[in-house]
Amino acid sequence: MYERHAEPLLPFRRFLRRLGLHALFALAVLAVSLGIGILGYRLTEGMPLLDALLNAAMILGGMGPVDVLQSDAGQLFASMYALFAGMVFLGVAGIMMAPVAHRILHWMHLEETGKVDSNE
16 A cells, blocks of 8 residues: 555555545544444433434544443443543544644654655
8 A cells, every 4th residue: 555665656646545545444444333332322321313423523532531331331332432432532533643744754754765746
């Protein structure tokens, strides 16, 4: 997926396309994670769809649940979902930073070897 160290730097338009594809993948990960949260709140707390969405989005966003949880199962789910959401945050940050970090490191390597194209 990424160019090798001996290859020239990816043209900027193709880099933006790569960044966009990473963003779409990150959004898909967030959508699936939000769906897991909605389903969990509906099953453990019996929340209506909109309330489950709100609580799942707030935990996924790092704010915490909005409603007071009534059941032990709901509290246990919210605890596990909060830990899961933290890992999702780190994963999505990595997905979004990977192309940028690769481009910077690749550019530094090409500059070191004197292979940088003057058009970049």
